Amino acid sequence: MRLRDRVAIVTGAGQGIGRAVALKFAQEGAWVAVAERNRETGRVVAEEMEKAGAEARFVPCDVADASTVNALVEKVIETWGRVDILVNNAGFDRPATLFRVTEEDWDAVLGVHLKGTLNGIRAVVPHMIRRGYGRIVNISSIYGRTGGIAAISYSAAKAGILGLTKAVAREVGKHGVLVNAVLPGLTRTPTIERMPAKYRDMIIQETPLGRMAEPEEIANVVAFLASEEASFMTGACVEVTGGWRM
Ligand SMILES: NC(=O)c1ccc[n+]([C@@H]2O[C@H](COP(=O)([O-])OP(=O)(O)OC[C@H]3O[C@@H](n4cnc5c(N)ncnc54)[C@H](O)[C@@H]3O)[C@@H](O)[C@H]2O)c1
Numbered sequence: 001m002r003l004r005d006r007v008a009i010v011t012g013a014g015q016g017i018g019r020a021v022a023l024k025f026a027q028e029g030a031w032v033a034v035a036e037r038n039r040e041t042g043r044v045v046a047e048e049m050e051k052a053g054a055e056a057r058f059v060p061c062d063v064a065d066a067s068t069v070n071a072l073v074e075k076v077i078e079t080w081g082r083v084d085i086l087v088n089n090a091g092f093d094r095p096a097t098l099f100r101v102t103e104e105d106w107d108a109v110l111g112v113h114l115k116g117t118l119n120g121i122r123a124v125v126p127h128m129i130r131r132g133y134g135r136i137v138n139i140s141s142i143y144g145r146t147g148g149i150a151a152i153s154y155s156a157a158k159a160g161i162l163g164l165t166k167a168v169a170r171e172v173g174k175h176g177v178l179v180n181a182v183l184p185g186l187t188r189t190p191t192i193e194r195m196p197a198k199y200r201d202m203i204i205q206e207t208p209l210g211r212m213a214e215p216e217e218i219a220n221v222v223a224f225l226a227s228e229e230a231s232f233m234t235g236a237c238v239e240v241t242g243g244w245r246m
Helices: 016-027 039-051 066-080 103-131 152-175 197-205 215-226
Strands: 007-011 031-036 056-060 085-088 134-139 177-184 237-240
Touching: 007 016, 007 066, 007 103, 016 031, 016 039, 016 085, 016 215, 031 039, 031 066, 039 056, 056 066, 066 103, 085 103, 085 215, 103 134, 103 152, 103 177, 134 152, 134 215, 152 177, 152 237, 177 215, 215 237
Parallel strands: 007 031, 007 085, 031 056, 085 134, 134 177, 177 237
Antiparallel strands: none
């Protein structure tokens, strides 16, 4: 119960890594806001957590829209009185090479990942500074460090999250707010399972651990970074890739 009575917001928690983080946080004793654009999956995950005896709420939100993110944070503070932890996880990709990426897709991918992360940070930081406590974990990707094939906007957005993480960590560290990033490698989520098997197999072949991650294996690292055990970590960018492109 490393997160006992901590209040956490997890964006994009309706499925995949976000869902695994929300469930892990609940197991560790946190009260969790499932912040999700998809009303159906968001509700299902929150209900699943409540049935298991956890304190959980579904709060609809589009992370790319600052007004809904601000409303989410206000709602959580109104419900539980505070926010201790924010996990910026929501996202999607619109794969494209350099000259095929449209301006609309570029804006959408940077909007959800980079602006979405900024929106989340800006919505919680004043509150966290006032309380002198906060943990922010931003979900980047190993592609943010290596670049990915046909992943122009996604790689740029995920690299941007690393710079943002470090810049914000510098600003808010003295107020007790710690900001870190996790860089997952290939992870078994509904989106990845829809990918052609040949692309997954190529990555798996190059992975020393010889498989992809389960979402719970990413969630374990996020929970550690959100806990007191990581009390001297800020601005860290932690790869969870099974050794792929180490
Ligand atoms: N799965 C992987 O292999 C992998 C690898 C590296 C990084 N990541 C990153 O991890 C995070 C989660 O990935 P995943 O595979 O679980 O994704 P996923 O597509 O399975 O789930 C993403 C969730 O985010 C939600 N979402 C999308 N846009 C949103 C918005 N604007 N506002 C609120 N919610 C929104 C979706 O509805 C969905 O529930 C993403 O940031 C992704 O880039 C994933």
